[in-house]
Amino acid sequence: MTTYPSFLDNFTTTLMGTKPKESNLHHWAILDAFTDVQDAEQRLRSALTAASQAGSAAAEKLDECLELLLDRLAAGADLSMLLSTACCSVAGAPVDKPCALSGLEQDEPCCQEPEEPAACLLDACSNAFAELGNPHAVASADLVDILQHLPGVAGNHWRYSDLTQARLAQLLAPHGMRTRDITLPDGRRRKSYSRETLLTAMGVCTSC
Incomplete structure (x- = not known):
């Protein structure tokens, strides 16, 4: 980070x-x-x-x-x-031209100040953690793999199916979530999101 x-x-x-x-x-x-x-x-x-x-x-x-x-x-x-x-x-200042790689047609307006990710994205991440047994951390690549199967828009005009690790990082950054090098339960050391950081972003007390 x-x-x-x-x-x-x-x-x-x-x-x-x-x-x-x-x-x-x-x-x-x-x-x-x-x-x-x-x-x-x-x-x-x-x-x-x-x-x-x-x-x-x-x-x-x-x-x-x-x-x-x-x-x-x-x-x-x-x-x-x-x-x-x-x-x-x-x-x-907004630039008056369509965003590249946004998943929108070229004649659709999209350039504007970045919006905060919808709360449903945090819920989707929480569900992904739960699907994996709520480990202390999940690799960014693994999280994206799960989220890509969801319908709808993740945020910033990107559909869940179009998410990449870099796009997910942009969406989660306003919530204070960034990847760190973490050793996962299976022994791999990967750029990962911690469950504690996710819970904090969702407003859940982690010290109780």
Whole structure:
């Protein structure tokens, strides 16, 4: 997860007496996707180095490398999609042209300030967690796989069937939900959403 502004950035804004600029969620999603690509490449390089030194256990290490390579390709695809998707607002002003990859016909108006995801999306995520036995975290890819089978619109004009990991990240970001590298119950370490964060976004007390 990209963290900005930092303490120094906030201090500079206060010192200069300027008003903080409102950030664009699409830009945040690009930064997070780029970070995911870098992290995936780093894990892949480390695994390849370990595989070259594994000796008799090389076959097992190569399976891990293949899985990490698939992760890297998926992260790259998400980043490519975000970079090629039109950003609907510049400095808070709507752009008068249709959004790319929105799932709408070209003559339908759609460019506007990003809307907050409907509460039903959080409910759908909660149901997906329940379907998997309410684990402490669910991989972003696994969550998208489940949500894609739902009818209707997830938010921001995207149908559930058209969701990708990057699009889901954009929809959940206003609710404070971002992916983290989490070791899942099956031993995989993936970009995942935690159940605690989801419950907090839904207004459920997690400390009771």
